[in-house]
Amino acid sequence: DAGITQSPRHKVTETGTPVTLRCHQTENHRYMYWYRQDPGHGLRLIHYSYGVKDTDKGEVSDGYSVSRSKTEDFLLTLESATSSQTSVYFCAIAYNTNQPQHFGDGTRLSIL
Amino acid sequence: QKEVEQDPGPLSVPEGAIVSLNCTYSNSAFQYFMWYRQYSRKGPELLMYTYSSGNKEDGRFTAQVDKSSKYISLFIRDSQPSDSATYLCAMTRTSNTGNQFYFGTGTSLTVIP
Numbered sequence: 137d138a139g140i141t142q143s144p145r146h147k148v149t150e151t152g153t154p155v156t157l158r159c160h161q162t163e164n165h166r167y168m169y170w171y172r173q174d175p176g177h178g179l180r181l182i183h184y185s186y187g188v189k190d191t192d193k194g195e196v197s198d199g200y201s202v203s204r205s206k207t208e209d210f211l212l213t214l215e216s217a218t219s220s221q222t223s224v225y226f227c228a229i230a231y232n233t234n235q236p237q238h239f240g241d242g243t244r245l246s247i248l
Numbered sequence: 249q250k251e252v253e254q255d256p257g258p259l260s261v262p263e264g265a266i267v268s269l270n271c272t273y274s275n276s277a278f279q280y281f282m283w284y285r286q287y288s289r290k291g292p293e294l295l296m297y298t299y300s301s302g303n304k305e306d307g308r309f310t311a312q313v314d315k316s317s318k319y320i321s322l323f324i325r326d327s328q329p330s331d332s333a334t335y336l337c338a339m340t341r342t343s344n345t346g347n348q349f350y351f352g353t354g355t356s357l358t359v360i361p
Contacts, residue, residue, distance in 0.1 A: 140291075169349075176256075176353065177353065178336070178351050178352060178353035178354060179292075179336070179351040181349070226291055226292070233340070233347035233348075234280065234340070234347055236280075236282050236294045236297050236338075237338075237349060238294060239284075239291035239292045239293070240291050241289075241290050241291045242289075242290070242291050244289075
């Protein structure tokens with residue numbers, strides 16, 4: 137999506153290391169979300185933000201933290217990566233909670 | 249029981265066929281309904297968005313919502329090889345912190361030339 141950039145697009149790392157994924161938007165949308173997508177589970181919400189410095193947990197938040205210091209950036213951190221966190225991570229944005237979410241192209245994260 | 253159920257497929261059809269993709273849901277509080285298309289190694293892309301029962305048409309795509317049966321469908325007419333992708337249904341309902349999104353697990357579609 138032209139208005140959402142995720143970085144890095146691919147990452148391979150080792151168990152126990154910290155990892156930070158970045159989502160950057162140019163749409164000035166208030167709501168930002170982090171999902172993971174795994175076969176058989178579909179998209180599962182990790183954390184979301186409803187404004188600068190305002191965040192809340194989703195369905196699968198254990199082992200993850202987030203920060204949002206600017207409207208345009210939403211960071212997802214794995215404090216100590218585990219192999220179960222190997223997944224594809226998607227960032228999404230929305231103007232408000234009644235509007236559809238729009239997704240970035242994802243980050244493929246492999247934890248060995 | 250999951251709040252949103254979607255048959256994962258895979259579904260394989262010849263070019264030109266009419267495709268029907270479906271989701272069922274359990275909570276009558278769902279208000280807004282969406283269909284997303286996801287190509288391999290890409291993010292989900294919004295196809296259709298509706299908030300009422302009935303049909304909504306956009307080109308070759310028709311979204312149908314039946315709230316009484318808790319059932320939504322996406323129809324693709326004159327299917328093309330470029331329609332080969334995974335299709336996700338999504339819906340929202342109000343919670344204490346605003347509307348929550350619920351996604352189906354996706355149906356994989358292949359259109360054979």
